[in-house]
Amino acid sequence: MVDWMNYSKIQEQKRACLTLSCLTYLGILLIVRLIKIPIYLSVSVLVFLIIATWLLYPAENINRALDIKEIQYFKKRLKLFLVVDLLLSIVCLVYKKEKYVFLIMLTFLLIIITMIIDKFRIHKRTWNRRKVRQ
Numbered sequence: 001m002v003d004w005m006n007y008s009k010i011q012e013q014k015r016a017c018l019t020l021s022c023l024t025y026l027g028i029l030l031i032v033r034l035i036k037i038p039i040y041l042s043v044s045v046l047v048f049l050i051i052a053t054w055l056l057y058p059a060e061n062i063n064r065a066l067d068i069k070e071i072q073y074f075k076k077r078l079k080l081f082l083v084v085d086l087l088l089s090i091v092c093l094v095y096k097k098e099k100y101v102f103l104i105m106l107t108f109l110l111i112i113i114t115m116i117i118d119k120f121r122i123h124k125r126t127w128n129r130r131k132v133r134q
Contacts, residue, residue, distance in 0.1 A: 024110065028103065028106045028107065028110065029103075031106060032099055032102050032103045032106065033099075035102075036098075037102060039093070039098045039101065042098065042101045042102045042105045043089070043093070043101060045105050045109075046089060046101065046104060046105040046108060049105065049108035049109055049111075049112055050082050050085065050086060050108065052112050053078070053082060053108060053111060053112060053115070054078065054079075054082060056112065056115045056116070056119065057074070057075065057078050057115075085104060085108075088104065089101050089104050092104070
């Protein structure tokens with residue numbers, strides 16, 4: 001039997017998450033349209049963020065730990081996606097599409113911010129569990 005109270009709460013959370021995601025991306029698009037930064041800054045920050053994404057990965061869920069095979073698989077997939085993003089950025093540079101490079105950079109910045117928040121949240125939970133056990 002379905003717990004309708006819990007179901008409606010989950011649906012409400014999903015709507016809130018979707019709304020926040022849409023507003024965040026709209027904000028990124030507005031930033032790209034209204035602000036112009038030098039291309040060398042976009043590229044250097046983008047390279048830094050790609051390296052940071054590689055170093056921060058994986059962000060494991062506390063409810064489901066990954067085994068070594070899964071971590072290796074996801075690292076391989078991440079490497080592929082990062083290379084594709086880097087190549088896409090290079091193509092945008094060649095064709096003088098600085099705004100697209102800036103957009104990719106801001107998207108990576110958002111990814112890094114959410115990864116850091118998630119790592120902090122997981123660390124806080126495990127720290128609190130250790131304190132309770134002691």
